[in-house]
Amino acid sequence: MNGEEPRDDPIRVVVCDDQALVRAGFVTILSLQPGMEVVGEAGDGRTGVAVARRVRPDVVVMDVRMPVLDGIEATRLLAGPGVADPVKVLAVTTFNLDEHVYDALRAGAGGFLLKDATPAELVAGVRTVAAGESLLSPAVTRRLIGRFGSRIRAADPAAPGEGNPLAVLSEREREVLTLIADGLSNGEIAAALVISHETVKTYVSRILTKLDLRDRVQAVIFAFRTGLVTVHD
Incomplete structure (x- = not known):
């Protein structure tokens, strides 16, 4: 949750992306950062879930669109409602405000980045999510709600009798x-x-x-x- 204390131990990261070059780039960038360690990687969502459950990273950098099991379902399995010990997930996507990004946030992701983000933005994003804060800028929030707000109400009506x-x-x-x-x-x-x-x-x-x-x-x-x-x- 927001407001966690600064940490001395390295942030442990799993990178999950089906594009080998993108995955290798993320791994290289994050591995070179002080106080950050890549402890696993995967090329599809199912493998990503298995790796994350095994090594228990602080953050999973999760591609939204992947084969075998997509990033949305993988995020739901790691961080969704009912998960007893959720893993923090940073979703990444090629398309800004793609509908899948909304679904990833609903599934439990702590925020998202575009794949064309700078290395500094990627590193900052991982640190932000690891600290328990949301990586969702005010401008993106306004646009996201503007596009999907009515669907949020339809998908999650307040339960009667509560x-x-x-x-x-x-x-x-x-x-x-x-x-x-x-x-x-x-x-x-x-x-x-x-x-x-x-x-x-x-x-x-x-x-x-x-x-x-x-x-x-x-x-x-x-x-x-x-x-x-x-x-x-």
Whole structure:
């Protein structure tokens, strides 16, 4: 979850991509980074799941489109709902906001990168996901929700008979969750509410804890699922 303490041990990574050149490039880039170690690789989703379950990495860099078992299903098996000890997944794709990216986020991925990202962006992405934070920029969040927001509501209706799932949040926490769902960064939320960046981080952490959510991606989906915000807000 957000706000994890800095770590001294290396970040252990598994790279899963069916394109050998891409996979080799990712492995080389990540292996050269201080505080980072590639502990496995795979050319299809099924092998990737097996490797990840065996070596228990901190992050799996997961291609979305692969043979045998695609990255979406592989992500669901490693990080999806009901997984007792989920592995953090960074999804990568060739196509920006491809529908499969939405599915990967729903399946439990902590964020995504495009395959044409720079080496620095790849490294930063792995570090971000390893730290328990979401790699989903505010601009991408707005576009993602704009395209798939109605589908989020249709796919995840609030379960009847459970009461209001937002009741556990304070008024301020609901306000922060609304701004998260609108794609604002912590800095933007701080400016909008005239509070400190650290205070925003505290609110975000409380929201995730109270709602039993893993990251901001799940928080965005929750906000739309419960009707706190809508596509047309």
